[in-house]
Amino acid sequence: MEATRPATRVMIVDDEESQRTALATMVEAWGFATQTAVDGQDALDKLDKFRAQVILTDLMMPRLDGKELLKRLQQQGNAPPAIVLTAFGNLETALQTIHDLGAYWFLEKPIQARELRLLLERAASQSRLAEHAERLERQLSYQGVLGDLVGQSRSMRQIFSLIRQVAPSKAVVLVTGESGTGKELVARAIHDLSPRRNGPFVALNCAALPETLIESELFGHEKGAFTGAVERRAGCFELAQNGTLLLDEIGDMPLGTQAKLLRVLEDSRVRRLGGKSEILVDVRVVAATNKPLEESIRKVTFREDLYYRINVFPIALPPLRDRKEDIPVLCSALLKELNRKHDCKVTDVTPQALERMQQHNWPGNVRELRNALERAVILASEGSIQASHLPPQLGGGSALERGAGASEGAAPVTESGTPVAVLPVGVTIEEAERKLIELTLEHTKNNKTRAADILGISLKTLFNKLKGYGSEGDS
DSSP states (O other): OOOOOOOOEEEEEOSOHHHHHHHHHHHHHTTOEEEEESSHHHHHHHTTTSOOSEEEEESOOSSSOHHHHHHHHHHHTOOOOEEEEEOTTOHHHHHHHHHHHOOOEEEESSOOHHHHHHHHHHHHHHHHHHHHHHHHHHHHHOSOEETTEEOOSHHHHHHHHHHHHHTTSOOOEEEEOOTTSOHHHHHHHHHHTSTTTTSOEEEEETTSSOHHHHHHHHHEEOTTSSTTOOSOEEOHHHHTTTSEEEEETGGGSOHHHHHHHHHHHHHOEEOOBTOSSOEEOOOEEEEEESSOHHHHHHTTSSOHHHHHHHTTEEEEOOOGGGOGGGHHHHHHHHHHHHHHHHTOEEEEEOHHHHHHHHHSOOTTHHHHHHHHHHHHHHHHOEEEEOGGGSOTTTTSOOHHHHHHTSOTTSOOBOTTSOBOOOOOTTOOHHHHHHHHHHHHHHHTTTOHHHHHHHHTSOHHHHHHHHHHHTOOOOO
């Protein structure tokens, strides 16, 4: 039997609701999968989850217009073919957008359905060819690639095999591993290899939401269900209908929510907060955690019955320190991505730099490797990454180990003069984290953007941490 080709994903961006809805209805009738956005910023926010293969965008919009949207996508290095919609009088701007930003084509309003369908099919064909070429290049460049997961080690080959085996099924998968090992990438690979690959992939970080909001995010709510519920809202289970829902950091889910989640997993029905009826859902659940859930069960912070329900098919990701033979192939993959992101032309990593990487213990795993390479790519700009381009701590032991021998009363520093956090045994994780953040801000002269980059966290996360300490400082 001939396999059905997945529907091409089209992002429709228009600030006029009637135009946006009409376009979506028409495009879906032609067999395309669509997502709509009210402006360029809304489109950028949604493109993380809806990986569009074609962009259909209005040119003139408030907040972020079509031209700026395409410019941002081009800077990120992931711009799909785009068709620009323009009103009479904006033709010159549309042509300039095509010339400067590589838009696929333009159409004047009012839109002619026949022309639009022809352009969408041609743009979709171009997008498929580009995706096929990229997959082929990656497969030829290095053995051991599955989606965005990369590795040649025996442990990673076993992970790839497990993913391929479980993907076609409906089984709940529990992905475990330290932070930065790629748990979400495993969930995406399972989704992309499953019969649900044309459906949505929705990720919810259970640790990032307060207890008062997580149930609303999971199950949705009706208008008036609680203070601030000014309209009905669908939860993640409804949003992931016929697709995959990733429950990241499930070990941090409140016990009360765990009981409700268990019931949904048992009977595939959800009830919105404040709702009177249940909604039947068809969702594949992948759970992920960096915590040992068996220990959480002993501490009565995680339900044993829920653990057995989600641990149907466990996949344990190895830390990078246990698969250092994968570092060269990971570098090759990451360099391609980082070159596109920063418009650089770095070709490879020198043997001396690779040796430094092999000596490092990588407590932050692949995420730490990516951050180190991103810094090195920016410094090198082109050619090869030298050992001098790498962060000073790589290959020389941890910052705490290097600072432990510093003379009492002197502020320990690395060879390059970077201050080192020295902490006594017995300090809590929270205290150590606060000390590291404060020292980094001191080093960057309170430049929070640079501090967040050095720490490998988002600026929003840094502000939230400082708010919790009650020391936001100057903006």
